[in-house]
Amino acid sequence: xxxxxxxxxxxxxxxxxxxxxxxxxxxxxxxxxxxxxxxxxxxxxxxxxxxxxxxxxxxxxxxxxxxxxxxxxxxxxxxxxxxxxxxxxxxxxxxxxxxxxxxxxxxxxxxxxxxxxxxxxxxxxxxxxxxxxxxxxxxxxxxxxxxxxxxxxxxxxxxxxxxxxxxxxxxxxxxxxxxxxxxxxxxxxxxxxxxxxxxxxxxxxxxxxxxxxxxxxxxxxxxxxxxxxxxxxxxxxxxxxxxxxxxxxxxxxxxxxxxxxxxxxx
Numbered sequence: 001x002x003x004x005x006x007x008x009x010x011x012x013x014x015x016x017x018x019x020x021x022x023x024x025x026x027x028x029x030x031x032x033x034x035x036x037x038x039x040x041x042x043x044x045x046x047x048x049x050x051x052x053x054x055x056x057x058x059x060x061x062x063x064x065x066x067x068x069x070x071x072x073x074x075x076x077x078x079x080x081x082x083x084x085x086x087x088x089x090x091x092x093x094x095x096x097x098x099x100x101x102x103x104x105x106x107x108x109x110x111x112x113x114x115x116x117x118x119x120x121x122x123x124x125x126x127x128x129x130x131x132x133x134x135x136x137x138x139x140x141x142x143x144x145x146x147x148x149x150x151x152x153x154x155x156x157x158x159x160x161x162x163x164x165x166x167x168x169x170x171x172x173x174x175x176x177x178x179x180x181x182x183x184x185x186x187x188x189x190x191x192x193x194x195x196x197x198x199x200x201x202x203x204x205x206x207x208x209x210x211x212x213x214x215x216x217x218x219x220x221x222x223x224x225x226x227x228x229x230x231x232x233x234x235x236x237x238x239x240x241x242x243x244x245x246x247x248x249x250x251x252x253x254x255x256x257x258x259x260x261x262x263x264x265x266x
Contacts, residue, residue: 001052001062002035002053004022004023004031004054004055005058006056006057022055023055035051039051062074062092062096062100071102072103073102074096074102074104075107076092076093076096076105076106077093078091078093079109093106094251097232103140104259105258106258106260107257108252108254108257110255111254111256112256121227122148122226123149123150123225123226124152124227125154125220125223125227125228126138126153126229127216127219127250128153129212130187131233133261136262137261141229142193144229145196145200150199151200153202154219155185155187155204155205156207156215157177157180157184157204157207158212180204185204203219216228216250217250217254217255220254220255220256221255225255225256227257227258228250228254228256229258230247230258230260231260231261232247232261233262233263247260
């Protein structure tokens, strides 16, 4: 699917335009031909594909199509923009993964190409913070591991205290970290069914910095993960713009595809 965006003209610049400016017939034909070339490989290999070209707001049209199709999965590429540029330009992928009822697979330009044979994802990483969205992500990760994939369920303990500060305040930092790890593992054990334990490894990590997403990204590189599965909450655009989120950081910087899913209660 490709969406030709509708350009809303600025009345201060184009006072004579009172309607949205639509793409020309020539532009539509060119886009349709490019779509055909894009999916030719799939068609020639026997995979069914339908080419869809729409006009309008990209996010609205993709969400509408996913809903009408009752899509099991939406697959999108991401530019991996960061910082000020991402804040100003926004991100179509980011908005879709926040609003789409279907799971969304985000693939960055640096993600490795999938192997030609065997299971597509052999090593899956699933971060869990015990919120409803993350539990929905765990459910999806467990279902994907049924095909023999190895699954690492990761809980990042959001506890960061400088050892120097701990000494000054007479706090047993090491003891607290041990307790947090133990309690985190006990919670994870309660979530993962026994019949998944043989191919699932539970891991709790106490943050070495103030960024949970940094620990997730380090774990993905350490485990050489093929896929990260995360739950995502539908937060407001203002919240995302000013504060960001763990999921957004992971999607933009991950070394592998990221599969996000919203919980029904998110």
